Amino acid sequence: MLTGMLFIVAIIIAIEVPPLWRKKLKKELWAFSLLLLFGTILGLAQALEFKIPNPLDWVISVYKPVSDLMDVWLK
Amino acid sequence: MPENVKISIRQFTVLVMLITIGDSILVLPSIAAFEAKQDVWISGLIGLAVGLLAVYIFSMVGKLYPHLTLVQSIQEIFGKWFGTFVSLMFLFYTFLSVVAHTRETGDFVTSVMMQETPTQAIQILFVCIVIMAVRLGLEVIARTGEIFLPWIIFFFLILVILLSPQAEFEKLQPILENGIKPVLHGSLSCIAFPFMELVVFLMIFPYVNQPQQIRKGFLQGVLLGGIVLIIIITVSILVLGPDHTARSMYPTYSLARRVTVGRFFERVEAMLALMWTLTIFMKVTLYFYIFNLGLAQLLKLKGYRMLTLPVGLLLIVLTPVISPSITYFNKVISKYWPYFDLTYGLLLPLLLLAVYFVRTKFKRSTN
Numbered sequence: 371m372l373t374g375m376l377f378i379v380a381i382i383i384a385i386e387v388p389p390l391w392r393k394k395l396k397k398e399l400w401a402f403s404l405l406l407l408f409g410t411i412l413g414l415a416q417a418l419e420f421k422i423p424n425p426l427d428w429v430i431s432v433y434k435p436v437s438d439l440m441d442v443w444l445k
Numbered sequence: 446m447p448e449n450v451k452i453s454i455r456q457f458t459v460l461v462m463l464i465t466i467g468d469s470i471l472v473l474p475s476i477a478a479f480e481a482k483q484d485v486w487i488s489g490l491i492g493l494a495v496g497l498l499a500v501y502i503f504s505m506v507g508k509l510y511p512h513l514t515l516v517q518s519i520q521e522i523f524g525k526w527f528g529t530f531v532s533l534m535f536l537f538y539t540f541l542s543v544v545a546h547t548r549e550t551g552d553f554v555t556s557v558m559m560q561e562t563p564t565q566a567i568q569i570l571f572v573c574i575v576i577m578a579v580r581l582g583l584e585v586i587a588r589t590g591e592i593f594l595p596w597i598i599f600f601f602l603i604l605v606i607l608l609s610p611q612a613e614f615e616k617l618q619p620i621l622e623n624g625i626k627p628v629l630h631g632s633l634s635c636i637a638f639p640f641m642e643l644v645v646f647l648m649i650f651p652y653v654n655q656p657q658q659i660r661k662g663f664l665q666g667v668l669l670g671g672i673v674l675i676i677i678i679t680v681s682i683l684v685l686g687p688d689h690t691a692r693s694m695y696p697t698y699s700l701a702r703r704v705t706v707g708r709f710f711e712r713v714e715a716m717l718a719l720m721w722t723l724t725i726f727m728k729v730t731l732y733f734y735i736f737n738l739g740l741a742q743l744l745k746l747k748g749y750r751m752l753t754l755p756v757g758l759l760l761i762v763l764t765p766v767i768s769p770s771i772t773y774f775n776k777v778i779s780k781y782w783p784y785f786d787l788t789y790g791l792l793l794p795l796l797l798l799a800v801y802f803v804r805t806k807f808k809r810s811t812n
Binding site for chain 2: 378379382385386390395397398399401402405406408409410412413416422424425426429430432433434436437440441444445
């Protein structure tokens, strides 16, 4: 799982970085690297079985009052 | 952003229709029938009516700045800081949609067709194709839609025609057994899932080559897609009955299993699975394209293609995270997701229109 993950990251870097580097697109390279770093960290955290916060829990906590209200109102 | 692509109005209409059908064709009957029972077809009609109205509002928003995508016009209307914040929230919404739909695909394939295969394997393959399509660009996605459409309509017609002998109209009775309220409750998901999610089309308005016909094409696509959905919802109730429809996770799939013609034409469910895979593929691809395009425009990058692979990685990593179990996921989708959709599909366009008109009025009065 870990090695597979790093292997995929390496492939992604090999595909994307050389053309960006050649064209000297600095900003694009930054955006690419930060996203990739974020994805890699999350992936590693998952492979090592750390607990990653679930974005759907945030959605639930935001919309729970509305949903409960509608449930009562449209009963 | 030098994204010089153009799609024709016909391709736009086809895309709208396919994305309206999207994943709804498989899951909507069950979610809506849970609340509305045998009256779910009324919920579907309400959903279509509100959906057409919503699309009319979208096209109004699109006309404010015909040359800007949604992310750009949000920044134009709300100003730099608040605009960036709203754009980020919108991108978060599209990304979460992509993750949820990918998860749905994996869940569907592993739970009904390939039980032994790990969900992640299917999701990785699926995301690879999606990334490939998105890297090829909007024109290719639109043409793919045109190729898929006849097949989807063909499979849909075969399914409906072969099921029609099994329809029992008694299952629709009693109409409005518990009053109008459960029907309205059921219509909430009928409004949100197929129609509110079309708000992402505001991101590709500038790429349509005949902007003055967008409203007409948009309404046509929604109407056709909505009719397909209402027919499938009604057929689910007529053949399976309200209880079975509400209880099963994929009622349309159970429907297809019922098809049998003289004991030699059976197992049509594979055809349905193929049709659904095509429509959800179009939906995920368009959402993924829009997320990458929006992010690139927000960061003012030259092109979006370098973002696709890292975002795809993030997508694969997040799919197991968002749903520890299938019950949790289904509960979120049926209970909370409609409001999430409504926030971006209804609240955001209305807010954009209101702020735009207040600002132009204010400017005129100071002059």
